[in-house]
Amino acid sequence: MKFWHKVLLFSLINSLVFNPNYLAFANPEIEIEPETTLTNKIISSGAIRVSVSYQPPNFDNPESMDDRNFSYQIFYNNKKQVEAKDFTMMTGGVTLKDLDSNGTDEVIVRTFSGGAHCCTNFIIYTWQDNQFIKTETGFLDGGAGNFEDLNGDGKSEFLTFDNSFLYAFSSYAGSFPPTIIYTFNNGNFEPVTRNYPKVLRETLQQMYQSIRQGQKENYEVNGVLAGYVAQKILLGEYEDGWKFMLANYDKSSDWGLDIYDSNGNVIDQYTDFPTALKAFLIEQGYLDKNGNPSANKK
Ligand SMILES: [Ca+2]
Ligand SMILES: [Ca+2]
Known part of the structure; x- marks a missing residue:
């Protein structure tokens, strides 16, 4: 079992055992x-x-x-x-x-x-x-994901993660997607991720540990770093996250470097992981089209 799976399992057990609403x-x-x-x-x-x-x-x-x-x-x-x-x-x-x-x-x-x-x-x-x-x-x-009242106002938030990051730069087990939090209002899910920096920071810390663990075990780290940079964007700390990624990414991995046309055929390749990651973060709306952190990503 990979590190972050253990973390997820732990938090699942935790939420079942210690959540008074559940009990x-x-x-x-x-x-x-x-x-x-x-x-x-x-x-x-x-x-x-x-x-x-x-x-x-x-x-x-x-x-x-x-x-x-x-x-x-x-x-x-x-x-x-x-x-x-x-x-x-x-x-x-x-x-x-x-x-x-x-x-x-x-x-x-x-x-x-x-x-x-x-x-x-x-x-x-x-x-x-x-x-x-x-x-x-x-x-x-x-x-x-799960429904949980994060701010104690009686309304449930829905805690999940950005599924687009799975397999993007690593295997499933090597991926660690950034957090998404919705509130449920008038029958709709509205993204409110940035309103919960404490929750974001807890997951960021798990990402950090997962990267260090991956480096120790010579395991994939680029998938976790992708999530880490996105999570830092949500915390308003893009530059810091990007610097950390540059200092820690695996230059030998070519996972996620292929560029596809609309029919799914490979037509080109990004030169390296940072270039591919930047394009991906623009595509997913974490960065705007000029490559600056997007405040619209909630
Ligand atoms: Ca709430
Ligand atoms: Ca209701």
């Missing part, structure tokens, strides 16, 4: 496990009721596999408002939780696509102006 079990929840079968299982909270059905995929008979094996209906005051079918395997679920602290629970649907490092999607239904508004995080690596 309170306050939120109605249906949890799907590998062998779970559900037929119209109900959870409810106030005016909201959800009925959930699930059949695990049958891998022995792939022909007959239902790619819409997870279905749910959402009611408001006993009137059916949403009927949806989706796919999930191994894990998934539905949780009722008031993410925006307006007195009405959101319906949080979690699906998992399967695959080695992939992918969780959160689908959120929020009751606004007499209808459910739907929003999604989109498929995100692994567990995707």
Whole structure:
């Protein structure tokens, strides 16, 4: 297990064991496990009721596999408002939780696509102006992220990381993407990453340790350095981060140097990692088109 995987595992265990919100079990929840079968299982909270059905995929008979094996209906005051079918395997679920602290629970649907490092999607239904508004995080690596009230105002933030950094300059295990934090407001996710410098700095410290560990073990460091520079941009310390990257990057690695055309064919190569990283940071909006740190990246 690579260093930052250990760190993630540790923080996951930590959040399960030490998070008092989790221990309170306050939120109605249906949890799907590998062998779970559900037929119209109900959870409810106030005016909201959800009925959930699930059949695990049958891998022995792939022909007959239902790619819409997870279905749910959402009611408001006993009137059916949403009927949806989706796919999930191994894990998934539905949780009722008031993410925006307006007195009405959101319906949080979690699906998992399967695959080695992939992918969780959160689908959120929020009751606004007499209808459910739907929003999604989109498929995100692994567990995707978690909802947590970071500033104690009663509204949940969604903590995740920038999936575009995975595999960009190293293997999956050698990648350490920068943090993204959203707040959930009026049915939408709004990026508020820069409002949480303490959280950013904690992850930055883990990145730093991961780079030092990688150097000690002669392991990939460029993927972590890419994340490190981006995290420094979010902290308003781009120049400092860039200098650190220049002093520490692995000149022998050619991962991420290829330049592709729109059809995915290699047409050229960047001369070195810093040049490739700069282009990538511009592409992802961390730097503006002139290569200066972008205040728009939130
Ligand atoms: Ca709410
Ligand atoms: Ca909050």
